[in-house]
Amino acid sequence: MSDKYRILKNDNAEAAGGDFASDVDDGLSRPQKSISSKYLYDAEGDRLFQRIMELPEYYLTRCEYEILRDNRDRILLLLGGGQINLVELGAGDGKKTFLLLEHFLERGLQFRYVPIDISESAIQGLIASCCDCYDQMAVEGLVAEYFDGLKWLASQNQRRNFVLFLGSNIGNFTRAETELFLRGLHDALNDGDLVLIGFDLKKDVNRIKDAYDDSQGVTAQFNLNLLSRINRELGGDFKLNQFEHHCIYNEQMGVIESYLVCNKRQDVCIESLGKTFCFEEKEPLHVEYSHKFSEEDVAQLAQNAGFRVVEQFYDSDRLFVDSVWQVIK
Ligand SMILES: C[S@@+](CC[C@H](N)C(=O)[O-])C[C@H]1O[C@@H](n2cnc3c(N)ncnc32)[C@H](O)[C@@H]1O
Incomplete structure (x- = not known):
């Protein structure tokens, strides 16, 4: 099977997704913290997204x-x-x-x-x-x-x-x-x-919002997996139980904005970056845009x-x- 797929290397990274560490560093250093939604998909993220597609609220699939x-x-x-x-x-x-x-x-x-x-x-x-x-x-x-x-x-x-x-x-x-x-x-x-x-x-609007904030909390787990992924792959120490999934629909722009909001001030150390990032109480980390057209x-x-x-x-x-x-x- 492995001869039926290959990893395309890009100019800067060792393999696809190899920019993860530097993108996390960049995103958490910004005044408004943000990490690209492309990093939501590791093996666990893929599994959770398959569950999202089965949800009654997720009409898209x-x-x-x-x-x-x-x-x-x-x-x-x-x-x-x-x-x-x-x-x-x-x-x-x-x-x-x-x-x-x-x-x-x-x-x-x-x-x-x-x-x-x-x-x-x-x-x-x-x-x-x-x-x-x-x-x-x-x-x-x-x-x-x-x-x-x-x-x-x-x-x-x-x-x-x-x-x-x-x-x-x-x-x-x-x-x-x-x-x-x-x-x-x-x-x-x-x-x-x-x-x-x-x-x-x-x-x-409610139909859209429900699709990104389902009653079983699978979307919340999916987004929180990003922090688990940083803990697993980059040696982070995010305390996941102190973050909550939150999404808003910006009607003027036609976009769902998804955040992980820190509900208690914490310092997060990421070993492979050799850095600590401070999250204030109620500080949002932006994780996804879902534009509507x-x-x-x-x-x-x-x-x-x-x-x-x-x-x-x-x-x-x-x-x-x-x-x-x-x-x-
Ligand atoms: C929302 S899922 C949809 C999957 C599929 N297109 C469908 O309709 O069921 C997004 C997929 O795109 C991949 N993806 C997200 N951002 C990407 C990027 N920047 N480059 C390549 N793949 C990406 C994810 O790994 C994931 O498998």
């Missing part, structure tokens, strides 16, 4: 599952024939993607599946599932950060590319990063290539980055859209 199930024929038609690189950025456990993979295999589409994810455990799990279920399918997993994945994509000019970016992963970027990422994606692809991007749409936002983002919108697939309640764009060069 069910909506996108319905969209892909109901539109796989149409998606196949859009792809046409020939040899295709089916690349998935931030693939996670790939459960929804399997709907497409199975369908494409049955219909004889010639493709190679290339899931890319920063989490090595996610890629390992995904490759194992592919080997179990679809042993005839060509698959190559890459453990890499999105932007390193784009560099790899830029070298793929032999085949047509179809890029999946599901789950509203795009909502985790800041607005500036979104523009940068989409421009980079456009530039890495060939004229005529297709991308399918999942966007969570703006809707009733209007239909106009989606169209504008496509246009600004040089894509043509080909088709919009909605779930039956119009909570979520999978938008198919074509690269225009």
Whole structure:
């Protein structure tokens, strides 16, 4: 199985995710403490995120599952024939993607599946599932950060590319990063290539908030795992029971902001950094953005980055859209 995936090294880190220590140092040294949500996903984070996707409040996964199930024929038609690189950025456990993979295999589409994810455990799990279920399918997993994945994509000019970016992963970027990422994606692809991007749409505020603050507290565990990860991997001594998960919906910006709030002043020593960071009582640590989009936002983002919108697939309640764009060069 290990020959079916590899770790893409970037310029500064020993391996994907190797920037963890320096990013934690940087984020905890800021006046408003913040750590990128990409570090929420280690093996334990992956496991907890799978539980989140099963929660009654977390509508996103069910909506996108319905969209892909109901539109796989149409998606196949859009792809046409020939040899295709089916690349998935931030693939996670790939459960929804399997709907497409199975369908494409049955219909004889010639493709190679290339899931890319920063989490090595996610890629390992995904490759194992592919080997179990679809042993005839060509698959190559890459453990890499999105932007390193784009560099790899830029070298793929032999085949047509179809890029999946599901789950509203795009909502985790800041607005500036979104523009940068989409421009980079456009530039890495060939004229005529297709991308399918999942966007969570703006809707009733309570519905959105419940999805990020579930009644069973799984999202809280998921976010708190970031502190456990720092304790495990970097020799930190965060006292987890003194932090609480808190999320707010900034309606004007259309974004859920998730924080871990310290409820008792503490000094946190991180051994591998040789540093101590002071958390005041009620001090928030920002851990995730989850942007929500209007239909106009989606169209504008496509246009600004040089894509043509080909088709919009909605779930039956119009909570979520999978938008198919074509690269225009
Ligand atoms: C919210 S989960 C969604 C997974 C999947 N796309 C889905 O819809 O079920 C986000 C996934 O993206 C990966 N990820 C997050 N930030 C990343 C980054 N900057 N580069 C590469 N992968 C990233 C995580 O490891 C995780 O597997």
